[in-house]
Amino acid sequence: MDYIKKLSRFIVPYKRYGYLNIFFNVLYALFSTLAMVSLMPMINVLFGETEKLTIKPVYKGIKELKSFGEDYLNYFVTTTNESDGPQQTLLYMIILIISLFLLKNIFNYLALFFITFLRNGVLKDLRDSIYNKVLTLPISYYSEKKKGDIIARISGDVNEVKNSLLAVLELIVKEPLTIVFAIVTMFTISMKLTIFVFLFIPVAGLIISRIGKSLKKKSNRVQTEQGVFLSTLEETLSGLKVIKGFNSEKRFNDKFQASTNRFYNFSNVLMNRQNLASPASEFLGIATIAALLWYGGSMVLIENSLSGGAFITYMALAYQILTPAKAISKASYKVKAGNAAADRVLEIIETPSLLEDKPNAKVKTDFTSDIKLNNISFKYENDLVLKNFTLQVPKGKSVALVGQSGSGKSTIANLVTRFYDVNEGSITIDGENIKDITKHSLRGLMGLVTQDSILFNDSIKNNLLLGKEDATDEEIIEALNIANAWEFVKDLPNGIDTNIGDSGGKLSGGQQQRLSIARAVLKNPPIMILDEATSALDTESERLVQDALENMMKNRTSIVIAHRLSTIQSADQIVVMQKGEIAEQGTHAELIAKNGVYKKLVDMQSFE
Ligand SMILES: Nc1ncnc2c1ncn2[C@@H]1O[C@H](COP(=O)(O)OP(=O)(O)OP(=O)(O)O)[C@@H](O)[C@H]1O
Numbered sequence: 108m109d110y111i112k113k114l115s116r117f118i119v120p121y122k123r124y125g126y127l128n129i130f131f132n133v134l135y136a137l138f139s140t141l142a143m144v145s146l147m148p149m150i151n152v153l154f155g156e157t158e159k160l161t162i163k164p165v166y167k168g169i170k171e172l173k174s175f176g177e178d179y180l181n182y183f184v185t186t187t188n189e190s191d192g193p194q195q196t197l198l199y200m201i202i203l204i205i206s207l208f209l210l211k212n213i214f215n216y217l218a219l220f221f222i223t224f225l226r227n228g229v230l231k232d233l234r235d236s237i238y239n240k241v242l243t244l245p246i247s248y249y250s251e252k253k254k255g256d257i258i259a260r261i262s263g264d265v266n267e268v269k270n271s272l273l274a275v276l277e278l279i280v281k282e283p284l285t286i287v288f289a290i291v292t293m294f295t296i297s298m299k300l301t302i303f304v305f306l307f308i309p310v311a312g313l314i315i316s317r318i319g320k321s322l323k324k325k326s327n328r329v330q331t332e333q334g335v336f337l338s339t340l341e342e343t344l345s346g347l348k349v350i351k352g353f354n355s356e357k358r359f360n361d362k363f364q365a366s367t368n369r370f371y372n373f374s375n376v377l378m379n380r381q382n383l384a385s386p387a388s389e390f391l392g393i394a395t396i397a398a399l400l401w402y403g404g405s406m407v408l409i410e411n412s413l414s415g416g417a418f419i420t421y422m423a424l425a426y427q428i429l430t431p432a433k434a435i436s437k438a439s440y441k442v443k444a445g446n447a448a449a450d451r452v453l454e455i456i457e458t459p460s461l462l463e464d465k466p467n468a469k470v471k472t473d474f475t476s477d478i479k480l481n482n483i484s485f486k487y488e489n490d491l492v493l494k495n496f497t498l499q500v501p502k503g504k505s506v507a508l509v510g511q512s513g514s515g516k517s518t519i520a521n522l523v524t525r526f527y528d529v530n531e532g533s534i535t536i537d538g539e540n541i542k543d544i545t546k547h548s549l550r551g552l553m554g555l556v557t558q559d560s561i562l563f564n565d566s567i568k569n570n571l572l573l574g575k576e577d578a579t580d581e582e583i584i585e586a587l588n589i590a591n592a593w594e595f596v597k598d599l600p601n602g603i604d605t606n607i608g609d610s611g612g613k614l615s616g617g618q619q620q621r622l623s624i625a626r627a628v629l630k631n632p633p634i635m636i637l638d639e640a641t642s643a644l645d646t647e648s649e650r651l652v653q654d655a656l657e658n659m660m661k662n663r664t665s666i667v668i669a670h671r672l673s674t675i676q677s678a679d680q681i682v683v684m685q686k687g688e689i690a691e692q693g694t695h696a697e698l699i700a701k702n703g704v705y706k707k708l709v710d711m712q713s714f715e
Pocket residue numbers: 250487488492510511512513514515516517518519558
């Protein structure tokens with residue numbers, strides 16, 4: 108029940124399928140009992156045990172329903188026997204049995220038919236929610252979590268939940284009802300025998316629940332391990348070049364196998380636990396039947412208090428209880444496994460987003476005056492990466508950030524785009540704190556070129572369309588021109604429709620960079636944030652990228668993070684950073700004249 112409550116918001120949209128399933132399961136349970144009961148008159152006909160009744164019985168209300176039914180059947184058998192012979196009667200009985208069994212199975216199918224929509228619907232919605240969450244969670248979340256783990260949850264765990272949903276309904280509706288109907292009928296056949304049977308049930312139940320204990324923990328371990336090896340796979344796929352280049356195949360292979368080995372061991376324990384369920388309950392059931400045979404047999408043989416047909420039907424019903432009892436124990440394992448999986452799925456879905464927009468956040472559509480970083484301090488983990496950092500970027504100006512690796516340049520880009528929030532101080536745009544603006548509108552004002560070109564396995568056109576969804580081919584070509592990329596795109600076999608491979612792998616580093624610049628250009632935002640790649644480009648492509656940057660910075664407000672100082676000589680202001688603080692700032696000429704850190708950096712680069 109707790110489990111259902113946990114998932115309720117995903118189940119509710121499909122609840123009518125749940126009700127339909129329950130409805131047909133009630134019919135199923137009823138008809139499976141009726142089908143068994145219909146064996147009784149057949150056996151009685153076969154062995155001539157039917158009570159002779161030649162007067163048509165009259166209906167005397169619901170209380171007498173059982174005896175009325177029996178009498179009517181006996182009357183029918185007696186008269187048909189007399190008029191058409193026993194073989195004909197047998198045929199009628201067979202038709203009755205077949206029809207009841209047919210109905211039972213039709214209802215079973217219908218119940219499964221409807222629940223399918225609920226199960227697959229919940230599966231789909233869970234996947235959608237995780238994916239949606241993956242998109243909304245802050246970047247910082249992924250420094251902690253492994254990607255493979257998320258993949259495992261969105262594929263494996265969600266499936267586990269789907270499977271358990273059928274089990275849950277079997278557990279709370281179908282099988283218990285089947286048992287209840289069977290037991291009620293058993294009581295009507297023989298009170299004494301049923302009380303005897305009941306002495307065995309608690310014992311069996313106790314043993315079965317013992318087996319089920321600790322299953323949740325075990326299944327959780329299996330799923331977690333799945334996340335581990337999927338993470339390794341994911342990293343391997345994206346790092347193949349390095350793995351091969353460093354001859355590290357064995358190292359990764361060992362890591363992967365260590366995980367699959369643990370998975371192997373955990374799953375063996377888990378599955379064998381599950382495997383035990385069915386044989387154990389079957390044997391317990393048969394033991395009950397054996398006791399029944401002994402006790403009931405004496406009722407038939409010695410006491411003569413039970414007819415042969417009734418006893419056989421009774422046995423069939425008792426066996427009929429076994430199947431659901433088995434199914435219940437199996438289903439309860441599935442539910443336990445599903446419960447563990449649901450916890451893992453919900454953990455992601457319910458992770459609070461630390462960077463949620465304020466409820467009254469403003470939508471900002473234009474940029475009029477400046478961006479300011481007011482005395483900000485920031486740390487990713489324990490150490491301050493930026494300390495009391497202050498910077499103003501007026502509209503229409505370009506500000507370049509330079510400095511050693513690790514001095515906090517990319518961090519500034521992360522903060523201005525609000526991938527992270529500052530710890531102290533504030534960032535304002537036109538005097539408004541960016542925390543008071545919706546993230547969507549804030550980022551709408553900015554074009555972002557990241558340090559590593561992030562491209563998708565799609566055509567050049569589709570990669571660029573991220574910048575502007577409804578761009579025409581002409582606009583795309585113009586953006587490619589500005590970014591100095593048209594020069595190589597035009598020679599590609601399919602032009603802008605050429606697929607560029609995984610992460611743009613079919614292109615050179617410089618080409619990838621120019622494409623990601625073109626993407627930002629196509630967006631044509633008022634503010635550009637550009638993190639120049641460190642990867643060494645040859646002089647030719649360096650010049651091409653540099654031209655692209657200069658084209659892009661024209662008439663725009665831009666924050667450019669540069670490693671190649673030649674790129675930013677024309678910037679309106681150059682900020683030299685050192686360990687998260689400003690060491691110097693000014694124009695190129697001023698800083699050269701100052702003969703400080705910047706001069707040293709420039710000298711070093713020209714020396715190269
Ligand atoms: N996601 C992160 N989690 C924890 N620490 C981080 C994270 N990203 C960066 N850092 C740390 O923050 C500091 C500044 O990193 P940043 O990426 O801003 O440097 P950078 O100036 O861009 O360097 P580079 O020139 O090499 O790109 C570094 O010391 C780095 O170790």
